[in-house]
Amino acid sequence: MHCYPYPHPAVTVDIVIFTIRDGQLKLLLIRRAGEPYRGKWALPGGFVEMDEDLEQAARRELEEETGVSGVYLEQLYTFGKPGRDPRERVITITYYALIPSEKIRLRAASDAEAVGWFGMDELPQLAFDHDEIFAMAYQRLAAKLSYSTIAFQFLGEEFTLSELQSVYEIIQREPIDKRNFRKWVLALEQIEETGGERREGAHRPAKLYRVIQPGTVAIIK
Amino acid sequence: MHCYPYPHPAVTVDIVIFTIRDGQLKLLLIRRAGEPYRGKWALPGGFVEMDEDLEQAARRELEEETGVSGVYLEQLYTFGKPGRDPRERVITITYYALIPSEKIRLRAASDAEAVGWFGMDELPQLAFDHDEIFAMAYQRLAAKLSYSTIAFQFLGEEFTLSELQSVYEIIQREPIDKRNFRKWVLALEQIEETGGERREGAHRPAKLYRVIQPGTVAIIK
DNA sequence: GTTGTAAGTGTCATTGAAACACTAACAGGT
DNA sequence: ACCTGTTAGTGTTTCAATGACACTTACAAC
Secondary structure, three states, rough: OEEEEEOOOEEHHHHHHHHEEEEEEEEEEEEOOOOOOOOOOOOOOOEEOOOOOOOHHHHHHHHHHHHOOOOOOEEEEEEOOOOOOOOOOEEEEEEEEEOOOOOOOOOOOOOOEEEEEHHHHOOOOOOHHHHHHHHHHHHHHHHHHEEEEEEHOOOOOOOHHHHHHHHHHHHHOEEEEEEEEHHHHHHHEEEEEEEEOOOOOOOEEEEEEOOOOHHHHOOOO | EEEOOOOOEOOOOEEEEEEEEEEEEEEEEOOOOOOOOOOOOHHHHHHHHOOOOHHHHHOOOOOOOOOOOEEEEEEEEOOOOOOOOOOOEEEEEEEEEEOOOOOOOOOOOOOOEEEEEEEEHHOOOOOOOOOOHHHHHHHHHHHHHEEOOOHHOOOOOOHHHHHHHHHHHHHHOOOHHHHHHHHHHHHHOOEEEEEEEOOOOOOOEEEEEEEEOOOOOOOOO
């Protein structure tokens, strides 16, 4: 047992894990095995260990649930309303992660629990206040599209401009003019041609691009 | 004593309290009475009670330190690196508050501790990682100026356009063209004339304005 | 070689941002 | 009464960025 002169809340991290697959923005959820909310879907997360940083905790959970490491992760918000967990006072620091579609499939499930990717239009009811957390994450993501290069984080090392454009279109749910988009994104000077092409289908091959400073998200404009 | 099967960190809130006075952006600090960092200046803050929401805890601390309530308060970030407090693992949810210059002076100090307002250029060394917290708060505040109406929160119910302009100039540390500023701020349609004037000095009196929807911060453009 | 498909490319019109200087209203002193 | 100093208040022009818009290119499959 661990004892303190004053009561301490429990502290967890929860992660909103986004990816883009099948032309849709998708969210990783796990089905809860125990009470409360048994059988409900929830954001992956868990308790913060006493010797790890908060972001470390989030990366550890992320790795356990998806097998993915080294991806973009950003602190979102901290939720701590009394009663949000019926067992005890739990304060959760939430993060959101963006995973390149290539990287998934490495490991689908961590332990026995069910894990699933859900499109935005097919989200199940979520446990706790996780719907609120998700809503804030989506809002933040959509907002950041317009003033940062965060969208690049959904793509692998090499990508085409069409793929990049489609990331923007999927997240903000509206079509973009192809010429204006290319003009705009190239003017940012954040990506460059690799020299290679991708040939995939009965049409002209697309030039491949890479991010000039991978791993960083620039604030633009 | 309060005991748990697993170790729990302590959870606090710390608040970066900004105001504008004497043509300067100022920060409220308290001098620490006990160890660690005895005698050093620190952000006001304290432990989260088990039955209060995080924002409530921040408002309570704010009220205790400054006597001010009902002001703009926004969650900033959560810091929790192991070792940031030498006594035990402490996770702190930080907020920042903007106080209209009129409202201060209500209560200068809460208990016996020393309290002081410090200009940006005369900040003392801070305890813990509070310099990092402050830096993030200032950055967030400066960023929000350009895409929200957050600056209005520094002003009282009635204000002149010159006062509003000076808030922007002080925070972003550069002069603004008067005509362009007025054109821009009026186009937002977030403020309106009260009809009154303020006569203060040997010059033309200034028209007074008020915020149309007080208490809300609009996202603009 | 014909067909279907996505890649790739430039111009013009509109809108928003930045630069810029003078008049108006008052208080205080002569 | 009037002169002086000080801040409030006001439009126009220039430049840059954004948004609308259609055709040609390269390939695979038949």
